[in-house]
Amino acid sequence: MIAKYISRTLLYAVLLIAALFFLAPFYVMLATSLKDAAQIRSGNLLSLPTSINFDAWGLAWSSACTGVDCRGLQPYFWNSVTMAVPAVLLSTAWGAINGYVLSLWKFKGSELLFGFLLFGVFMPFQVVLLPMSQVLGFLNLSSSIGGLVLVHCLAGMAGTTLFFRNYYTAIPRELVNAARIDGAGFWRIFWRIVLPLSTPILMVTLIWQFTNIWNDFLFGVAFSGADSKPITVGLNNMANTSSSVKSYNVDMAAAVIAGLPTMLVYVLAGQYFVKGLTAGAVKG
Template identity: 70%
Template sequence: MGAPAASAPAPSRSLTWQRWLLWAVLIGFAAFFLLPLYVMVVTSIKSMDEIRGGSLLALPHAVDFAAFGKAWSTACTGADCNGLQPFFWNSVMIVVPAVLVSTALGGINGYVLSKWKFKGSETMFALLLFGVFMPLQVILLPMSQVLGWLGIASSVWGLILVHLLCGLPGTTLFFRNYYAALPDELIKAAMLDGASFWRIFTRIVLPLSTPIIVVCLIWQFTQIWNDFLFGVVFSGADSKPVTVGLNNLANTTSSVKEYNVDMAAALIAGLPTLLVYVIAGKYFVRGLTAGAVKG
């Protein structure tokens, strides 16, 4: 008979306490970062009488969604009292084409700069990379002049162009570093079979690009939807995005400050990006770890 198998060592008491301590620290940090969101939610579903007479952290005695309706359709944002609704749809009209076009062009750029290198391609990539880290305030004046020359200043089309151009360096960086990890043999084999530039891209490279496409879509959507600087500088009276509308609503003076309406408006403005990360957050992480920031 063989020697009896050694029994598994008992778990260490110190390790158990370390785990408890780790969980306590993580829960504490989570509570700290989620506390503002909790305050926003509970304040938005309270009446003003309850807000004045109760605690900031107390749960509402009766749930009231009237603040959301007012924030959406009747709250004043300066002289206009149509709520956040027109600003919200302006943001949708800006975000959708800017995200799709900048992601598509970034994919083509990354494909060219990683698999079809030409003389000066590294210099061109370095110049594009400079655009990722360049302060946005630097381009405000020259971009205003360009939009004026094109005749699209203070319009939705102008904001689309601005976000497209500013997002292109980032999407190019993501795609270029992702495609650099793809085997060159795939491209060479397709070229030997007579496949063209676009056929290789659409039939071979693009089907392998789902993780990085999701990363770029989420990244661009978040950046453009949450942008305030370009929205306040390059927009006109009828093209202001939701971030500018939220700022105007919160800063509009009235006889009574309605904190529930302000909090409801903030939740409406932040809801799209929150939903994107809740629904597709795991794909964002997978895309990054699949090579989006490697190079």
């Protein structure tokens, strides 16, 4: 009994240390963003603010300079929202249909096709920058939010297909066969039988895709234009904008603002993410 108590105490201690280690950067960013310049100069990174000051947040949102543009992160934030929402929904729907076909409507060569799709999961995105830029130019989508949506849908197709295909292989084929005997077709089976069983994997894929797309910097800096840059590019430009006095509190506030949407997603829907994974989202 004592050994069990000691082992549990050690386990909690290790978990607590790990949590503190990973939360330390967030604490530094949040604490620094609430300080004014005098507190930053007189204190250290780990010191608490002597008084709460939200001026840096207002500057980061609406008036801090990113290069020669002094509108803060606000336009970049809304660019990311306009890009991420349709890209997440479209890539998730695309993956669901692909996974449905490759698991429950197999055809000759479907396993080979799935194998080729898996290459997209492990392929470094740097190798597609040049051909993707040529495709966007051909479609007249260069330097636009629509082009970024298309890029993220294509980049996420392999991963979302893998998630849904592996999840749908656990659905008894007898359900599909019985529905086909009753006269149900491809889309009716998908909407009436498969999709209602897909809530766990839908949550996993939506959260996964939103995190990847919102936090992406490579595609954002490579394929965006002056009016379509996402928030990651805006944050980088703000941090690298030279001035006579470096405003660390503004930079930290901007970093917290950029990370808030993904943090909120995990706080509000994190339990569904864990349930989806344990329900078989990555098995197979």
